[in-house]
Amino acid sequence: xxxxxxxxxxxxxxxxxxxxxxxxxxxxxxxxxxxxxxxxxxxxxxxxxxxxxxxxxxxxxxxxxxxxxxxxxxxxxxxxxxxxxxxxxxxxxxxxxxxxxxxxxxxxxxxxxxxxxxxxxxxxxxxxxxxxxxxxxxxxxxxxxxxxxxxxxxxxxxxxxxxxxxxxxxxxxxxxxxxxxxxxxxxxxxxxxxxxxxxxxxxxxxxxxxxxxxxxxxxxxxxxxxxxxxxxxxxxxxxxxxxxxxxxxxxxxxxxxxxxxxxxxxxxxxxxxxxxxxxxxxxxxxxxxxxxxxxxxxxxxxxxxxxxxxxxxxxxxxxxxxxxxxxxxxxxxxxxxxxxxxxxxxxxxxxxxxxxxxxxxxxxxxxxxxxxxxxxxx
Amino acid sequence: xxxxxxxxxxxxxxxxxxxxxxxxxxxxxxxxxxxxxxxxxxxxxxxxxxxxxxxxxxxxxxxxxxxxxxxxxxxxxxxxxxxxxxxxxxxxxxxxxxxxxxxxxxxxxxxxxxxxxxxxxxxxxxxxxxxxxxxxxxxxxxxxxxxxxxxxxxxxxxxxxxxxxxxxxxxxxxxxxxxxxxxxxxxxxxxxxxxxxxxxxxxxxxxxxxxxxxxxxxxxxxxxxxxxxxxxxxxxxxxxxxxxxxxxxxxxxxxxxxxxxxxxxxxxxxxxxxxxxxxxxxxxxxxxxxxxxxxxxxxxxxxxxxxxxxxxxxxxxxxxxxxxxxxxxxxxxxxxxx
Numbered sequence: 001x002x003x004x005x006x007x008x009x010x011x012x013x014x015x016x017x018x019x020x021x022x023x024x025x026x027x028x029x030x031x032x033x034x035x036x037x038x039x040x041x042x043x044x045x046x047x048x049x050x051x052x053x054x055x056x057x058x059x060x061x062x063x064x065x066x067x068x069x070x071x072x073x074x075x076x077x078x079x080x081x082x083x084x085x086x087x088x089x090x091x092x093x094x095x096x097x098x099x100x101x102x103x104x105x106x107x108x109x110x111x112x113x114x115x116x117x118x119x120x121x122x123x124x125x126x127x128x129x130x131x132x133x134x135x136x137x138x139x140x141x142x143x144x145x146x147x148x149x150x151x152x153x154x155x156x157x158x159x160x161x162x163x164x165x166x167x168x169x170x171x172x173x174x175x176x177x178x179x180x181x182x183x184x185x186x187x188x189x190x191x192x193x194x195x196x197x198x199x200x201x202x203x204x205x206x207x208x209x210x211x212x213x214x215x216x217x218x219x220x221x222x223x224x225x226x227x228x229x230x231x232x233x234x235x236x237x238x239x240x241x242x243x244x245x246x247x248x249x250x251x252x253x254x255x256x257x258x259x260x261x262x263x264x265x266x267x268x269x270x271x272x273x274x275x276x277x278x279x280x281x282x283x284x285x286x287x288x289x290x291x292x293x294x295x296x297x298x299x300x301x302x303x304x305x306x307x308x309x310x311x312x313x314x315x316x317x318x319x320x321x322x323x324x325x326x327x328x329x330x331x332x333x334x335x336x337x338x339x340x341x342x343x344x345x346x347x348x349x350x351x352x353x354x355x356x357x358x359x360x361x362x363x364x365x366x367x368x369x370x371x372x373x374x375x376x377x378x
Numbered sequence: 379x380x381x382x383x384x385x386x387x388x389x390x391x392x393x394x395x396x397x398x399x400x401x402x403x404x405x406x407x408x409x410x411x412x413x414x415x416x417x418x419x420x421x422x423x424x425x426x427x428x429x430x431x432x433x434x435x436x437x438x439x440x441x442x443x444x445x446x447x448x449x450x451x452x453x454x455x456x457x458x459x460x461x462x463x464x465x466x467x468x469x470x471x472x473x474x475x476x477x478x479x480x481x482x483x484x485x486x487x488x489x490x491x492x493x494x495x496x497x498x499x500x501x502x503x504x505x506x507x508x509x510x511x512x513x514x515x516x517x518x519x520x521x522x523x524x525x526x527x528x529x530x531x532x533x534x535x536x537x538x539x540x541x542x543x544x545x546x547x548x549x550x551x552x553x554x555x556x557x558x559x560x561x562x563x564x565x566x567x568x569x570x571x572x573x574x575x576x577x578x579x580x581x582x583x584x585x586x587x588x589x590x591x592x593x594x595x596x597x598x599x600x601x602x603x604x605x606x607x608x609x610x611x612x613x614x615x616x617x618x619x620x621x622x623x624x625x626x627x628x629x630x631x632x633x634x635x636x637x638x639x640x641x642x643x644x645x646x647x648x649x650x651x652x653x654x655x656x657x658x659x660x661x662x663x664x665x666x667x668x669x670x671x672x673x674x675x676x677x678x679x680x681x682x683x684x685x686x687x688x689x690x691x692x693x694x695x696x697x698x699x700x701x702x703x704x705x706x707x708x709x710x711x712x713x714x715x716x
Contacts, residue, residue, distance in 0.1 A: 020613070066613040173574070251585060252636075270588045281544060281576040 003083055004091045005054045007076040009069045012043060012148050018070045019043045021063045028061045032078060035358030039075065046271045048149075051358040054078055059088050072097045108151060108162070110170070113193055120186050121170035122163045126155030132223050132372055133159040133196045137187060139205030139229075141245050141289060143169030143279065146204065149357035154202075154364065161199075163190055165207065167288025174284055178291030180304050184213035191221055198223040198375075200368050204353060205328065206231050206296070212306040215315055224316040224371035226364050229325055229350050231296075232306040234332035239300030241327050246289045251277060263324040263349035311337050316374070318367040320360055322348030341367065382571040384564045385428050387539040388504075391546035392429070392466055394575050396436050399464065402550055404429055405442040405451060406468030406504075412443075424468050426506070426565055452478040452503065456486040456555070459501035464550060471517045472505040472559065475524075486555040487530030498553040502546075508561040508599060508649060509686045509697050518686035518693075520650035522597070525557045526626040526659070532556045532580055533627040537601035539569040544578035545624065551577065561599040581628035585637070589617030591711050592643040595634055595660050596622060600647040600679075600698060607703045616711055626656055634660065635668050642673035643710040647703055652680040673714070677706040 009019050022040040032038060037049040038058075056078030063075040074095045077088055108125035123144050134154055138146045144162035154160045164171040166186045167178070176182055187210055191199050200223045203211035208230030215222045231237070244257040254273050259265040279285055296303055310317050319342045321330035327350040333342045343363050348355045382390065396402045410433040412422030423430020433441040444451035448469055455467035469475060475482070482503070489497040509518040525533045532554050536542035542560070549556040586601060587608040596604040601622040608618040619637050623630055638644050644664050648657035657678035664676060679698045687693050 022612075068613075170572075249579070250582060270585060278540070278572070278576070281578065282572060283575040 003079055004088060005056055005078040006074050006091075006095060007038070007052065007054070007078060008097075009063075009071050009073045009075055010041070010050060011071040011152070012041075012046065012048070016043050016071060018068055020068045021065060021075060022047070023065050024061060025049070026058060028058055030058045032056060032058050035356075035362070047269050048267070048354075052078075053358075057081055059083070059085075060092060062092065070097060108155075108160075112170075113190060115186070115189050118166065118172040118174065118186075119170075120163065120166065120172075120190060122161055122190055123151070124159065124161050125151060126157075126159045129155070129158045131158035132198055132200055132368070132375075133161060133194050134200040134202055134368060135187065135191060135194070136160065136162040137201065137203040137207030137210050138163075138165065138168070139203075139207050139231075140242070140292065141168070141276070141279070142204070142207075145169075145275070146351075147353065150353050150361055150364070153361040154368075157365070158200075158368070159194070159196075161190060161194060163187055165210065167285070167292060169279070173282060173288050175288050175291050178288065178295040180209060180213050180296055181217075183210045183292075184217065187211075188214055188218060188221075191218075197221075200224050200226070200371065202226040202228070202364060203230065204228040205350065206292070208232060209296075209302075209304050209306065212309060213304065216306065216309055219314050222315050223375060224318070224368065225310075226318045226320065226367060227310075228320045228353055228360070229322060229328055229330075230319060230332075231302055231328060232304045233310065233336075234329070235301045235305070236329060236332070237297055237300065237302055238327045239297070242293050242297060242300075246286060246293060249277075249280070254280075260326045261350045262355055263322060263347050264355070267355065307336070310340055313337075313339050316367065316371045317341070318363065319343065320352045320363060321345070322350060322352045322355065324348060325350045380571070380573070381568045382539050382543075383566050383568045384536075384539045384542050384560070385426070385566070387543040387571045388428050388546050388560065389431065390571070391543045392550070393432060393435065395547055395550045396432070396440065398575075399550075401462065401464045402466065403440045403442065403458070403463055404432055404436075404466050404468070405444050405455060407444055407446055407470055409433070409468055410438060410441045410443040425470050426562060428504070428560070428565070429468065448474050449478045449481060453481040453485070455503070456481050456499060456501055459486070459499045459555070460489055460497060464500045464502075466502045466504060466550060469503050469505045471513075472507045472521045473516050473519050475505065475521065482525075482531070482555070482557075483528050487528050490554065491530060499555050500550075500553050501555040502549045502558055503556070504558045504560060506562045507559045508563060509681070509693055510563045512688070512690055512693065513562075514688040515685035520598075520648075520681070522557070522559050522626055523650050523655045523659070526629075526656065527654075530554065531627060532625060533559070534580070534625050535559045535598040536624070537584075537596075537598055537622050539567060539571050541578060541584070541622075541624065543571050544576050545580075547575055548577040548580060552580070559598060564599055567602075578624065580625045581630050582624065583630035583633040584622040584624055585619060585633065586622055587618060587620040589619045589641070591616050591618060591641060591714060592645060592707050593619045593621060593634070593637040593641045594645045594647060594703070594707065596620060596647040596703075597626065597656055598649065600649055600703075603698065603700045604647055604703055607700050607707060610700075611704065611707060616707065618707055626659075629659075631663055631667070634663065638664050638668045639671045642671050643714075644672070645677045645679060645703065645706045645710060647679045647698055647706075649681055649698060651683050652678065653683055655680060674710040674712075677710050679703050679706050
């Protein structure tokens with residue numbers, strides 16, 4: 001029966017208890033590849049495409065379009081052609097919805113680190129695993145929820161920490177300067193807090209520059225880097241996005257700004273807009289964004305450049321980038337030595353970890369495992 | 379971020395503004411003491427407990443009990459606002475507001491205008507509204523249309539705990555008199571509310587659901603009912619936009635008109651009586667400004683033009699329900715082009 005694989009309602013984030021299957025994107029009997037978009041699912045917080053967690057023939061569609069089902073409920077069944085219909089019937093009849101486990105984003109604990117009168121908020125999960133921990137660092141204007149589609153996967157094999165950078169999420173909004181070093185110092189405090197000798201750093205956009213700043217300052221603590229649509233490899237940036245994101249207050253303007261982020265503008269849901277609006281209303285949030293932009297992007301150009309560091313091979317680096325990135329041009333990944341792995345995604349914008357989550361997760365997991373293996377043999 | 383009730387969200391907003399600005403004071407019946415015993419402190423926190431806990435933290439100088447004389451203490455609050463304080467006065471049930479119309483309509487609302495813009499009146503009047511509490515005709519009305527009618531007043535109708543906190547902080551920081559409507563059946567509703575301060579600007583509608591087939595404009599508690607209907611109808615293939623204007627004065631007409639231009643169909647849901655109501659006002663706006671966008675006649679869902687009944691059976695029929703809202707949306711979308 002192990003050839004039969006259930007596809008169940010995913011758990012996207014702490015608050016999700018149920019989801020609505022809005023539409024199937026595939027038909028019964030189709031050959032499905034892992035990572036293929038198979039359905040659209042909507043929760044009270046967001047709507048997104050659901051990528052198949054496994055490969056196989058779609059033998060049964062259980063959930064009907066419009067069904068609202070609890071997390072873990074059976075949506076469909078994958079199995080090879082050799083499995084009989086009777087066996088699948090038995091599997092479906094005997095399927096029991098498991099209560100969501102403590103692992104993954106569903107069980108990620110929210111924690112706070114107090115340093116010098118400031119609060120650094122983070123989520124942590126996967127602590128039962130022994131492999132080298134990974135710290136996820138979001139980009140400008142984001143927060144730890146940006147890793148909704150990644151945190152579960154990564155936490156299967158290792159502890160995962162997802163930080164809210166200073167000025168963002170539930171961390172203190174007041175900044176001393178807004179310089180990159182202030183952000184990297186805060187993440188370094190979290191690395192100390194993990195108690196691990198080394199950690200992997202996964203950074204998105206500005207968060208990748210934060211990761212690279214840590215690699216520059218404390219190379220002995222960094223096992224490897226995943227840089228997703230990274231800042232710090234060139235000087236260009238879409239200043240219209242940055243200024244628009246800081247200035248936008250009305251939902252219409254926020255929506256227009258957020259559409260820069262993704263290859264498919266339809267991905268910008270009402271809930272995403274609401275989330276950004278809620279963040280920007282918090283006292284001090286706008287000032288924090290302005291300070292970070294002023295220090296790191298004066299006159300619309302990036303100041304920090306880590307090309308030599310990335311090329312230097314101090315730590316294994318994987319770069320993931322969407323070819324339709326309208327914020328930071330993926331062209332900045334060209335001209336790096338072949339030791340730096342670069343993976344480009346078609347039809348994807350600035351958020352490959354969200355827009356092409358399965359593929360990004362797989363690439364990250366492979367990279368982190370390889371880095372762990374080489375550190376054991378080296 | 380913790381789940382907080384509508385009641386806690388309002389209290390947290392007032393407390394954080396009292397910490398931030400020493401000019402903010404609280405006054406109202408049993409806001410400081412109560413329970414009838416002489417010298418008893420913080421027994422009630424107002425009739426439904428919103429201000430409980432403020433008196434121990436901020437003291438008797440900033441959290442005041444008032445006599446059961448609305449005309450006197452609302453007048454005192456308006457005067458205090460005109461002379462430098464920022465009072466948050468609680469007028470229990472909006473039904474009692476009648477005895478202080480002069481203080482509100484003729485005094486507080488007019489100071490800025492009559493003194494050539496040189497006077498400000500940073501007064502917040504908190505008040506409970508709405509039916510469903512088995513409290514009969516004199517404790518159940520939705521009188522926000524009366525205040526919306528008066529230029530110089532701002533009128534706020536928070537539809538969730540998150541909205542309540544941000545709109546209350548905005549109300550206290552605003553320099554004009556604000557009438558802040560709290561639905562008494564929503565006090566125990568909970569939702570994620572940030573611990574930090576934040577403000578939600580007046581005159582900026584919230585779009586709580588996005589759809590293409592019809593637009594619902596709903597107020598206060600009716601926003602939740604409308605969201606529920608939009609979620610149900612989505613499963614039946616009808617996609618509905620729900621707009622919560624948040625404030626009836628000022629009113630975000632742009633968001634409403636933009637949405638009607640997209641959907642061509644409008645349902646207004648208002649718990650108040652139908653005549654001279656927000657339902658009538660929004661219908662007038664759209665009929666006048668967007669008639670050519672309309673693909674179906676406008677529908678309104680309101681209470682009937684009668685006092686709120688005391689009979690529970692009648693009261694339940696009196697209040698707009700999700701079923702009535704659903705019927706109205708289906709009526710305007712019937713026969714729509716696919």
